[in-house]
Amino acid sequence: MSSFLTDLENKPSRIASFCSTYGKISTIKKYNSSVSGVNTILESKKALPVLFAVMFLVMVGFGIIIPVMPFYVEEIGATPTQLGLLMAVYSVMQLIFAPMWGRISDRVGRKPVIMIGIFGLALSFFLLAVSSTLWMLFAARVIGGFFSSANMPTVMAYVADITSDEDRGKGMGIIGASVGLGFIFGPAIGGIFSQSNLSVPFYIAGTLSIITFLFVFLVLKESLTAEQRNKQLTEKKSLFSALQGPVSILFILQWFVSVSLAGLEATFAYFAYEKANLGAVELGYIFMIMGLAGALVQGGLVGKLTKKYGEGLVIQIGIVISAIGFSLILFIDSFFTAALFLTIFGVGNGLIRPSVSSLITKKTPTGYGRTTGLLSSFDSLGRVVGPPLGGWLFTITIGLPYILGIVLSVLALLLYQVYKMKAKSPLREISN
Numbered sequence: 001m002s003s004f005l006t007d008l009e010n011k012p013s014r015i016a017s018f019c020s021t022y023g024k025i026s027t028i029k030k031y032n033s034s035v036s037g038v039n040t041i042l043e044s045k046k047a048l049p050v051l052f053a054v055m056f057l058v059m060v061g062f063g064i065i066i067p068v069m070p071f072y073v074e075e076i077g078a079t080p081t082q083l084g085l086l087m088a089v090y091s092v093m094q095l096i097f098a099p100m101w102g103r104i105s106d107r108v109g110r111k112p113v114i115m116i117g118i119f120g121l122a123l124s125f126f127l128l129a130v131s132s133t134l135w136m137l138f139a140a141r142v143i144g145g146f147f148s149s150a151n152m153p154t155v156m157a158y159v160a161d162i163t164s165d166e167d168r169g170k171g172m173g174i175i176g177a178s179v180g181l182g183f184i185f186g187p188a189i190g191g192i193f194s195q196s197n198l199s200v201p202f203y204i205a206g207t208l209s210i211i212t213f214l215f216v217f218l219v220l221k222e223s224l225t226a227e228q229r230n231k232q233l234t235e236k237k238s239l240f241s242a243l244q245g246p247v248s249i250l251f252i253l254q255w256f257v258s259v260s261l262a263g264l265e266a267t268f269a270y271f272a273y274e275k276a277n278l279g280a281v282e283l284g285y286i287f288m289i290m291g292l293a294g295a296l297v298q299g300g301l302v303g304k305l306t307k308k309y310g311e312g313l314v315i316q317i318g319i320v321i322s323a324i325g326f327s328l329i330l331f332i333d334s335f336f337t338a339a340l341f342l343t344i345f346g347v348g349n350g351l352i353r354p355s356v357s358s359l360i361t362k363k364t365p366t367g368y369g370r371t372t373g374l375l376s377s378f379d380s381l382g383r384v385v386g387p388p389l390g391g392w393l394f395t396i397t398i399g400l401p402y403i404l405g406i407v408l409s410v411l412a413l414l415l416y417q418v419y420k421m422k423a424k425s426p427l428r429e430i431s432n
Helices: 002-010 012-064 069-076 080-108 110-130 134-148 151-162 165-193 200-219 226-234 248-276 280-309 311-329 335-363 368-396 400-423 426-431
Strands: none
Touching (some): 069 080, 165 335, 248 368, 280 311, 311 335, 335 368
């Protein structure tokens, strides 16, 4: 020890050199940290347009078959009830398997799961194109629902990976806008190409999915590091651990929103015909206007509003506007009022989903994929329950599905107040 002290005393220059070097290392670390943050922002700016394109292409492919499906299954010999079951089985598969795919993406990475989902969707489209019996149609829809349930939760988890808390709402909104635009262009393309042969749109949808698969393979980079994936592999948390605590209330809120939307979509064509004698062409334009308005809100407005006011206020504003839209829909009497009132509803609905997705990924302690998978599952449950419930209510009184929408909106608003109180609970803060 004494020789060590003597050595230090005789060589003060070594101490000065060490301190100088340590200071430089510290400065370099701070610089690298700063550069890392800038690189994250740059990666986000590069990846978001790619994710937008991916989901747009996926939803165009999905939308292409929507106007064709009823006539295609009728040609094969299916009844309207069997058509309903074909549509429902797709949502049921998404309900069951979306959380699984989300969790897998936490463990193996986002990119491979997105690619698997798109490739499986392409396979289902080609199977639909060559189907000649009812069981083949059901097999294709089961396969499509199973694989497509990987896409949305994994893409949302990817957005959560690459965005900061303050830009999370913007990222989720951009993905919502891509989905809305895909649903606008897809059915139009399907209607045009179905004129020659009803199976052509299915081949186009399958081909478009293969192109999207290759696009992801060549352009999209993995958002999770090997260290992050390994950490998820060692965690033993339950698949439903994201439902613990106050954040579970937000999942129920989203389910209410999904049920009311699905009920409207299932009955609005009949309602508009009864109230304003509107046909298929007019309805196509109305839904296109609503979709464009929703896409503009999600792609441009949501990010700015959530950044300035926070997701909570935006969610509440969206619920109130949706409730107003449901109320106004009851007074439709022309094409103009139908387009205007449905667009008001669409704007409100467009504010809710990306804001809920953003808030949930911020508040949950589990992997993003597991969380977004559960959120997609709740959405699918709403699409399973909403159409038959809306149809049943419509048979009682044609305005009842929209009155239910008002009631569910009020309940969703109350649920958010409960969430706020529980999230601010002093006991919870102490326990944390």
